[in-house]
Amino acid sequence: MSLIGYYTRKTYTICKEEVLVLPGRVAVGVFFLTVLLLPLFSQSPYLLRVMVLSSIFAIFAASWDLLSGFTGQMNFGHALFFGVGAYSTALLNIHAHLPPWASIPLGALAAVITGLVVGIPCLRLRGTYLALTTLAFPIIVLGIVFAIPDVTGGELGLSGLSRLTGTRLWDYYLTVIVMLAVCSIMWKIANSNTGIIFHAIREDEVAVRASGINTTRYKLMAFCLSGFFAGISGGLYAHFMRIAGPSTLEVSMSFTVVIWAVFGGIVTIYGPVGAVFILFPLLEFLRFWPEYRTLAFAIVILLILLYMPEGLFPYLRDKIETECPRCKIRNVATRKTCRICTAPLE
Amino acid sequence: MLLDIIVSGLISGSMFALLAIGFSLIFGVARIVNIAHTAFYMIAAYCIFFFTQRMGVGPIPAMFMAIIIVTFLGLIAYRFFIEPIREHEAAVLIGTIALAIAMQEVMLLFFTGDFLSVPSLLEGFFSLMGVKIFFQQLLTFGAVLTILIALWLMLMKTRLGLAVRCMAEDREVANLMGINERRVAMATMGISVGLAAFTGAVVVPLTILNPFMWMEPLIIMMAVVVLGGLGSLKGSFIGAYILGFTEALVVFLIPKGAFLKGSVALSIMILVLIIRPEGLFGIAFEEER
Numbered sequence: 001m002s003l004i005g006y007y008t009r010k011t012y013t014i015c016k017e018e019v020l021v022l023p024g025r026v027a028v029g030v031f032f033l034t035v036l037l038l039p040l041f042s043q044s045p046y047l048l049r050v051m052v053l054s055s056i057f058a059i060f061a062a063s064w065d066l067l068s069g070f071t072g073q074m075n076f077g078h079a080l081f082f083g084v085g086a087y088s089t090a091l092l093n094i095h096a097h098l099p100p101w102a103s104i105p106l107g108a109l110a111a112v113i114t115g116l117v118v119g120i121p122c123l124r125l126r127g128t129y130l131a132l133t134t135l136a137f138p139i140i141v142l143g144i145v146f147a148i149p150d151v152t153g154g155e156l157g158l159s160g161l162s163r164l165t166g167t168r169l170w171d172y173y174l175t176v177i178v179m180l181a182v183c184s185i186m187w188k189i190a191n192s193n194t195g196i197i198f199h200a201i202r203e204d205e206v207a208v209r210a211s212g213i214n215t216t217r218y219k220l221m222a223f224c225l226s227g228f229f230a231g232i233s234g235g236l237y238a239h240f241m242r243i244a245g246p247s248t249l250e251v252s253m254s255f256t257v258v259i260w261a262v263f264g265g266i267v268t269i270y271g272p273v274g275a276v277f278i279l280f281p282l283l284e285f286l287r288f289w290p291e292y293r294t295l296a297f298a299i300v301i302l303l304i305l306l307y308m309p310e311g312l313f314p315y316l317r318d319k320i321e322t323e324c325p326r327c328k329i330r331n332v333a334t335r336k337t338c339r340i341c342t343a344p345l346e
Numbered sequence: 347m348l349l350d351i352i353v354s355g356l357i358s359g360s361m362f363a364l365l366a367i368g369f370s371l372i373f374g375v376a377r378i379v380n381i382a383h384t385a386f387y388m389i390a391a392y393c394i395f396f397f398t399q400r401m402g403v404g405p406i407p408a409m410f411m412a413i414i415i416v417t418f419l420g421l422i423a424y425r426f427f428i429e430p431i432r433e434h435e436a437a438v439l440i441g442t443i444a445l446a447i448a449m450q451e452v453m454l455l456f457f458t459g460d461f462l463s464v465p466s467l468l469e470g471f472f473s474l475m476g477v478k479i480f481f482q483q484l485l486t487f488g489a490v491l492t493i494l495i496a497l498w499l500m501l502m503k504t505r506l507g508l509a510v511r512c513m514a515e516d517r518e519v520a521n522l523m524g525i526n527e528r529r530v531a532m533a534t535m536g537i538s539v540g541l542a543a544f545t546g547a548v549v550v551p552l553t554i555l556n557p558f559m560w561m562e563p564l565i566i567m568m569a570v571v572v573l574g575g576l577g578s579l580k581g582s583f584i585g586a587y588i589l590g591f592t593e594a595l596v597v598f599l600i601p602k603g604a605f606l607k608g609s610v611a612l613s614i615m616i617l618v619l620i621i622r623p624e625g626l627f628g629i630a631f632e633e634e635r
Contacts, residue, residue: 074436121616124623128379128576131439132568133619136612139565143609147602251561255443262440291455298448302427305441309434 021339022330023320028270031277035176039169048172052240054280055179059233061260061272062183067226068258069266070190071219072202073122074131078257080118080138081227083249085111085234087145090158090244100164104235111231112224119223123216126205135254142249157245164239175236179273182229187269189225198222199267259301265311274313322346349477351594357483359590360490361549365563366570366582367497368541374514374577376531378428378438384560384567385446386539390416390546391555392453395464409547413540420539421532428535429528446560453557462555482551489548493541494583500537501579510534514577565608566593569615575628585626589614 019025038051060082068075089107092098098106118137125133145152152158164171189195197218200208209215238244247253264275279297286293308315321330322345324338331339338345369383393412397403403411423445431437466482473479501507509530512520521527553559570589574581592614593607600606618626 074439076439121620125619127435128373129572129619129623129625131379132572133616135565136569136615140609140612143606146605147609251565255447259440259443262436266436292451295448295451295455298444298451301444302441302448305431305437305444306427309431309437 021332023332024317024330031274032180035180039172043169045168048168050281050284052172052175053237054277055175056233056236056240057257057260057280058273058276059179059182059236060230061257061264061276062186062269063226063229063233064257065261065266065269065272066186066190066198066229067222069261069268069272070195070198070202071222073219073222074127075134075226076131076258077118077134077137077139077254078226078230079249079251079253080114080134080141081111081230082234082237082253082257083138083141083244084114085231086238086244086248087152087158087234088231089235089238090161091151093161093239094158100162100235100239104232104239107235107238108228108231111227111234115223115227116220119220122223123219135251138249138254139251142246145246145249153245155246157243157247158238159243159245161239161242161244163242164236171240175240178232178236182232183269183273186229190269194218194221202267263301263304263312265314268311268313271311271313275311278312347598349475351591351598353477353479353483354597355587355591355594356487357552357590358593359587360487361545362563362566362570362590363583363586364490364493364541364545365567366574366586367494367579368538368545369567370571370574370577370579370582371510371541372531372534372538373571374579375510375534376432376513377435377517378432378535379435379442380428380538381439381442381564382423382446382449383538383542384564385449386416386420386542387546387549387563388453388555388557388560389419389449390543391464391550391553391559392457394547394550395457395462395555398464399462412547413543416543416546417536417540420542421536424532424535424539429531450557450560457555457557459556459558464550464555466551486548486552489544493544497537497541506530506533562608566611569612573615573618573625575625578625578627581625581627 019029064075064078067073085107088110089103092103092106122130122133146154165174197208197213201215201218205215234248260275260279261272263279265271283293283297286296304312320333322333323330324341324343324345326343327338327341329338329340331345335345337343365384365387369380372378372380390412393415394408397408397411398405427441427445428438431441471478471480501510509525512525513527513530517527566589570585571582573589574585589611592611596607596610597604
């Protein structure tokens with residue numbers, strides 16, 4: 001009993017001292033609660049479907065950020081991991097009759113192997129060369145998909161996968177919880193020592209190598225991690241839509257993920273996730289003017305880039321939080337002094 | 347068969363060469379990766395369709411009007427959307443993608459997604475060893491060569507060409523030598539978009555118009571540029587013909603080759619990059635820190 005009391009008090013203290021003091025953290029908490037409690041207010045299948053797809057694409061966008069945002073390895077062919085994940089999950093499910101809980105992780109492993117295959121030749125390239133080379137890989141795979149329609153279904157794709165779960169509500173909870181868990185893991189990786197090395201590789205690779213760190217290994221690791229998470233999202237997508245088609249490998253897929261991530265703000269993990277949850281439902285609800293939808297989307301992106309080039313969420317965060325000049329702890333923008341070291345904030 | 351491959355390779359190679367050289371120019375001078383490059387090519391094609399089919403203008407004036415309008419459009423887009431974010435490499439990539447998508451949507455609104463076509467400038471064909479060669483194909487090839495020679499003369503013999511080459515070599519030093527960096531970048535953007543528009547103008551009778559026609563040449567154009575080395579015009583030229591002939595060979599020799607032509611071309615690019623990361627004729631840039 002006292003143990004429960006102890007943990008309750010500890011949770012309360014953490015909430016009060018660490019979460020409630022910063023509006024950014026409160027917003028993340030509110031987001032977690034909202035997506036978990038949403039079915040209590042509305043169970044309309046359409047809304048749940050939009051939210052499920054948003055969660056799947058949120059994982060996808062965050063995995064792009066982990067690779068391209070953190071290590072600076074601009075990947076313009078991220079649809080490769082998504083598509084390979086979706087197609088391998090579909091093949092495993094249709095031919096080996098594996099249930100979703102086995103086929104999705106195995107599909108993600110196939111995406112990891114793809115990550116290695118792509119990562120090794122790309123290690124020597126940097127910057128724009130890398131961006132343009134990675135763009136080529138999904139197109140190569142797409143050509144192969146069209147060339148062997150007996151295995152891959154060609155234009156039509158592979159359909160008839162088993163359902164993710166029995167009902168729409170359980171689909172929702174499964175994808176949302178996977179999304180929250182996977183994104184938290186990615187955020188944790190990004191803030192660990194590995195994440196710091198990823199940051200450093202983006203900033204100055206030569207200096208990192210000079211410090212005795214094997215940058216090759218870390219870059220490959222970033223490719224594999226990112227491929228794994230993108231593969232999970234691809235597998236979820238295949239099982240949710242019950243089809244794995246060529247659209248998962250298209251150029252527009254690779255471009256869309258980059259647009260989401262940059263809109264939300266790269267090198268943050270939470271930025272791409274938030275961006276998907278804003279942009280994807282917005283695009284769905286703008287169906288009243290279908291012919292202006294994509295145009296509006298493109299124009300919003302251009303305006304965002306002009307006025308806040310570092311992305312929407314870092315921009316908002318800087319408005320509501322300031323960094324203490326002395327101890328680098330973040331504070332609410334309304335405070336006059338730092339909450340830890342009491343240094344005056346400008 | 348052999349002649350088929352040569353004709354098809356020369357035509358697509360010349361088209362890729364024009365697109366890739368324009369793309370390479372603006373990258374070399376301003377370090378801008380302009381994804382919207384082929385979108386300008388698409389717009390030029392639509393302009394010609396609009397002038398010849400809807401307004402009844404003759405094909406030659408329509409070509410000139412299309413090139414002028416698209417160049418102007420490119421300069422406006424550069425001035426308002428690309429120049430303010432030029433220093434953020436990732437932002438430029440996204441911005442130009444958004445620009446291309448916006449143009450595609452506008453064309454979709456005006457002309458719908460239907461497949462359209464424009465009649466050839468010159469009708470008829472002659473046979474050479476059993477292969478039909480259309481006069482339009484010869485015309486396209488000739489126009490491409492003329493423009494390439496004019497561009498080479500411009501780059502090598504004029505003051506603007508000198509400034510452009512200086513900027514490509516080293517931006518900071520060029521600035522120190524009193525070259526107005528902004529103005530040269532603007533002029534290069536004009537030339538680059540103009541080349542894209544010209545490509546659209548000469549290729550339009552040979553292809554089918556639809557608002558998504560910018561995606562496919564975009565990929566091959568990027569492969570050409572990377573293969574030849576970013577910013578190297580000679581590399582783009584040779585790379586374009588390598589990939590053009592590869593595509594033709596794959597289409598004619600391999601069953602179901604039409605699906606695989608992109609894959610094979612891109613695989614060649616990747617193979618070359620593994621052996622030589624800076625492309626065939628690229629210069630390994632000293633790392634900017």
